Amino acid sequence: MLETAVTVLQSYLPALIVLLFGILIGVVFAVANRYLGPKRIRRRATREAYECGLPSEVQKNFRFGISFYLIAMLFILFDIEVILVFPVALGLAEAGVDALIKIIIFVALLAVAFIHQWRRGALEWR
Numbered sequence: 001m002l003e004t005a006v007t008v009l010q011s012y013l014p015a016l017i018v019l020l021f022g023i024l025i026g027v028v029f030a031v032a033n034r035y036l037g038p039k040r041i042r043r044r045a046t047r048e049a050y051e052c053g054l055p056s057e058v059q060k061n062f063r064f065g066i067s068f069y070l071i072a073m074l075f076i077l078f079d080i081e082v083i084l085v086f087p088v089a090l091g092l093a094e095a096g097v098d099a100l101i102k103i104i105i106f107v108a109l110l111a112v113a114f115i116h117q118w119r120r121g122a123l124e125w126r
Contacts, residue, residue: 070122081110 088095088103117123 067122067125071125074117074122078110078114081106 085103085107088099092099092103
């Protein structure tokens with residue numbers, strides 16, 4: 001029983017060493033940043049929103065409409081679908097007709113979902 005526990009610990013020893021080394025490096029960097037890093041100076045200019053080199057004129061209590069988030073989620077969804085189709089398109093010659101038929105069905109279902117969202121007005125900016 002003891003030999004088994006020692007064998008298991010020996011097999012996990014490299015992983016434990018890497019874990020401890022990673023924790024040690026993280027702690028060292030955090031402490032070095034705390035004492036050697038730049039000190040924060042609270043100025044009004046540093047608290048203002050700043051984007052693309054120009055001060056932002058958007059108020060802090062500005063809220064985006066739900067259509068913004070819906071369009072963003074649909075973009076991510078359809079973008080991921082394209083990423084899934086791309087490797088199949090690259091290897092379509094090796095995959096054969098079966099893969100081509102499945103991709104055509106997949107793209108058709110994707111088009112149906114896109115048309116459904118379009119008709120519901122999900123892509124209209126309000």
